Amino acid sequence: MTDKQESMNRRKFLREGLWGACLAGAGTAAGLSVAKSNSDNTVWQIDPYKCIACGNCATYCVLEDSAVKCVQAYAMCGYCDLCTAYLVPEPKALDTGAENELCPTGAIKRTYVEDPYYEYTIDESLCNGCGKCVKGCMVFGNGSLFLQVRHDRCKNCNECAIAAACPSQAFKRVPADQPYLLKGTDQKP
Amino acid sequence: MHSSRESLSSVPFKNMSNPPFCGAWIVMFLIAILGSCLVAQGEIRFPPPEFESGYTFPQTTSPAAQPVIREYIDAAVLIGGLLLASYLILKRRSRRAVFALMIGSLLYFGFLRDGCICPIGAIQNVTLTVFDSSYAIPIAAAIFFVVPLVFTLFHGRVFCGAICPLGAIQDAVLIRPVAVPRGLESGLRLIAYTYFGAAVLFAATGSAFVICRYDPFVGFFRLGGNWNILVIGASLLLIGLFVGRPYCRFLCPYGVILRQLSRLSKRRVTITPNECIQCRLCENACPFGAIREPTGDWPEGEYRIAKRRLALFLVLLPILIAGGVWGGYTLRNQLARVHPRVRTAERIYLEEAGKVQGTTNVSDAFRATGQTTDLLYEDATKIRTRFGLGGALLGGFVGLMAGGKLIALSVRRRRTEYEADAASCFACGRCYKFCPKEHERLTKSREAVAGHA
Numbered sequence: 001m002t003d004k005q006e007s008m009n010r011r012k013f014l015r016e017g018l019w020g021a022c023l024a025g026a027g028t029a030a031g032l033s034v035a036k037s038n039s040d041n042t043v044w045q046i047d048p049y050k051c052i053a054c055g056n057c058a059t060y061c062v063l064e065d066s067a068v069k070c071v072q073a074y075a076m077c078g079y080c081d082l083c084t085a086y087l088v089p090e091p092k093a094l095d096t097g098a099e100n101e102l103c104p105t106g107a108i109k110r111t112y113v114e115d116p117y118y119e120y121t122i123d124e125s126l127c128n129g130c131g132k133c134v135k136g137c138m139v140f141g142n143g144s145l146f147l148q149v150r151h152d153r154c155k156n157c158n159e160c161a162i163a164a165a166c167p168s169q170a171f172k173r174v175p176a177d178q179p180y181l182l183k184g185t186d187q188k189p
Numbered sequence: 190m191h192s193s194r195e196s197l198s199s200v201p202f203k204n205m206s207n208p209p210f211c212g213a214w215i216v217m218f219l220i221a222i223l224g225s226c227l228v229a230q231g232e233i234r235f236p237p238p239e240f241e242s243g244y245t246f247p248q249t250t251s252p253a254a255q256p257v258i259r260e261y262i263d264a265a266v267l268i269g270g271l272l273l274a275s276y277l278i279l280k281r282r283s284r285r286a287v288f289a290l291m292i293g294s295l296l297y298f299g300f301l302r303d304g305c306i307c308p309i310g311a312i313q314n315v316t317l318t319v320f321d322s323s324y325a326i327p328i329a330a331a332i333f334f335v336v337p338l339v340f341t342l343f344h345g346r347v348f349c350g351a352i353c354p355l356g357a358i359q360d361a362v363l364i365r366p367v368a369v370p371r372g373l374e375s376g377l378r379l380i381a382y383t384y385f386g387a388a389v390l391f392a393a394t395g396s397a398f399v400i401c402r403y404d405p406f407v408g409f410f411r412l413g414g415n416w417n418i419l420v421i422g423a424s425l426l427l428i429g430l431f432v433g434r435p436y437c438r439f440l441c442p443y444g445v446i447l448r449q450l451s452r453l454s455k456r457r458v459t460i461t462p463n464e465c466i467q468c469r470l471c472e473n474a475c476p477f478g479a480i481r482e483p484t485g486d487w488p489e490g491e492y493r494i495a496k497r498r499l500a501l502f503l504v505l506l507p508i509l510i511a512g513g514v515w516g517g518y519t520l521r522n523q524l525a526r527v528h529p530r531v532r533t534a535e536r537i538y539l540e541e542a543g544k545v546q547g548t549t550n551v552s553d554a555f556r557a558t559g560q561t562t563d564l565l566y567e568d569a570t571k572i573r574t575r576f577g578l579g580g581a582l583l584g585g586f587v588g589l590m591a592g593g594k595l596i597a598l599s600v601r602r603r604r605t606e607y608e609a610d611a612a613s614c615f616a617c618g619r620c621y622k623f624c625p626k627e628h629e630r631l632t633k634s635r636e637a638v639a640g641h642a
Contacts, residue, residue: 015453018453019342019453019455022338022342022450022453023339023342026335026338026339026342027335029315029331029334029335029338030331030332030335032318032319033314033315033318033326033328033330033331033334033335034328034331036318036324036325036326037318037325037326037327037328037331041254041257041260041327041328041329042325042327043254050554052550052553052554052557054550054554056550062407062408062411062413062414062415063411063413064413071249072249073249074246074247074249075237075246076233076237077237078233078234078235078236078237078238079237079238080235113240113242113244114240114241114242114244117238117240119244119247121247140234141234141235142233142234142235142237150252151251151252151253151254151255152252152253154254155303155305155411156254156255156305157305157401158305158306158310158311158313158314158330158398158401159310159313159397159398159401159402161402161415164397164402164529167549167550167551167553167554168550168551168554168555168557168558169529169554176254176255176257177254179251179253179254180251182249182251184249
């Protein structure tokens with residue numbers, strides 16, 4: 001009887017010890033994490049200077065309608081009549097005809113400002129983030145069009161599916177209170 | 190860099206069939222060439238115009254990210270939910286209330302918050318925190334990882350039973366449970382241990398968050414997503430009609446941790462509210478095979494065989510571990526390929542060696558950075574070395590778990606009553622109503638209430 005009680009006590013002691021160790025372990029994990037954590041949260045964003053406009057953003061986002069959209073830095077735009085982001089390489093005419101537009105969804109709005117300048121604005125509800133215009137602007141133009149994660153849409157996944165598929169590792173986590181890496185407003189790296 | 194831009198520049202000029210615009214294109218081309226020679230990428234080729242009409246630049250919109258408070262609300266809901274779950278399961282002992290809480294949690298953490306953030310995925314954030322000094326874990330991820338562990342140490346797996354949205358979606362579709370033999374169940378659970386080990390390995394090396402990438406139900410929560418994952422999720426739910434909670438039992442990496450902690454928990458589900466009368470009514474009550482029947486010692490004839498089997502498995506354990514270490518180490522190069530840097534290095538190597546024709550987006554992007562290939566290869570070698578150690582540890586861990594399972598299956602614990610297995614019980618509360626003692630308790634309490642009134 002005493003033997004049994006003793007072994008029970010030993011078992012209980014072991015159990016309690018292990019329990020305490022686990023609780024301490026969880027506490028340590030919590031403490032370590034809190035010590036290293038960022039009190040401002042972070043969100044995903046594209047570094048526009050690393051982006052190569054490969055088109056993955058349009059297809060890899062977990063959302064049906066990608067959270068990545070094209071953004072215009074107006075101060076950088078040349079307001080060209082012959083916009084290589086707006087028009088297909090050999091346009092039949094320099095106008096808003098659908099056959100002349102490079103954008104597959106017709107998301108770029110071209111409006112006349114004054115001779116010979118035109119303003120180009122992105123309709124985000126139509127943009128699918130494919131980056132065709134970004135490439136056109138980057139290669140021939142000023143590079144005023146670029147892709148950004150739009151945070152009214154982004155689900156802020158733990159691992160961004162587009163980031164995992166990004167060939168140039170242009171995705172990074174940025175502080176949530178400064179969630180954009182806008183061209184034209186920052187210093188070029 | 191320059192050469193790639195020039196080759197791109199030439200694309201539109203292949204078939205110049207539109208004379209009126211030829212001139213314009215040639216001018217553009219010249220400017221582009223000039224631009225690429227003179228200025229770095231992203232600088233202004235066409236100076237922004239000086240407007241005379243009083244035009245002002247529109248502001249580039251930047252919709253704000255979700256406020257941080259949202260994450261704290263989630264953490265508060267998690268803690269509140271777990272407190273409520275503990276009360277409903279251990280004190281109220283009401284399956285109906287637990288089910289309601291579970292559905293509520295499924296709607297909130299699943300469909301409203303889109304299944305992110307969850308403790309299962311948070312394993313990876315915590316792992317990366319330990320191994321990568323530059324990584325700052327989101328505070329919500331830390332809370333989501335630790336809080337269910339602490340609750341499990343006190344109250345058993347109440348998180349699994351009532352809060353986890355992944356568990357809830359499977360629990361809700363379970364209509365005709367089929368019993369899984371105990372040996373098969375243990376064998377299949379090895380998948381979960383392997384998955385857990387692999388997830389930790391890939392997170393620790395900064396390769397990928399595989400748990401998030403292959404989360405089978407997040408697509409349902411978001412009503413859309415990767416087609417392959419949706420198919421896997423749908424098949425799991427289909428299996429889940431007959432085999433209770435297949436993800437939780439055979440895959441969940443967080444469940445691996447919770448199982449072990451639950452063994453030590455201070456309080457947990459007991460089938461009977463007071464004493465077991467061994468009526469056997471609860472024997473088949475658990476759809477997850479977590480109810481253990483009373484056992485005595487081995488029957489006379491079986492004892493010797495059992496002893497020999499146990500000795501064999503004890504000898505087998507180090508062999509399994511060694512085999513796992515060897516297997517994991519052998520697979521290091523395959524495992525390392527999950528890391529994007531290693532994939533880039535392999536592609537660049539093939540291209541440089543002339544073994545493949547053409548370039549990919551990945552190799553183009555790498556060359557655009559201007560890094561040397563030596564640096565890339567050096568990084569890849571370092572990562573492969575780390576995977577050598579990590580793969581060996583992963584293999585050894587899987588071997589240890591396999592051996593441990595064999596040993597656990599061949600020892601007998603003496604048990605005098607029907608009880609819920611500490612590790613496997615999801616704390617769903619289904620077994621309560623099978624116990625006649627429970628009915629007695631309910632009747633008594635109802636009478637007490639009536640007497641009061």
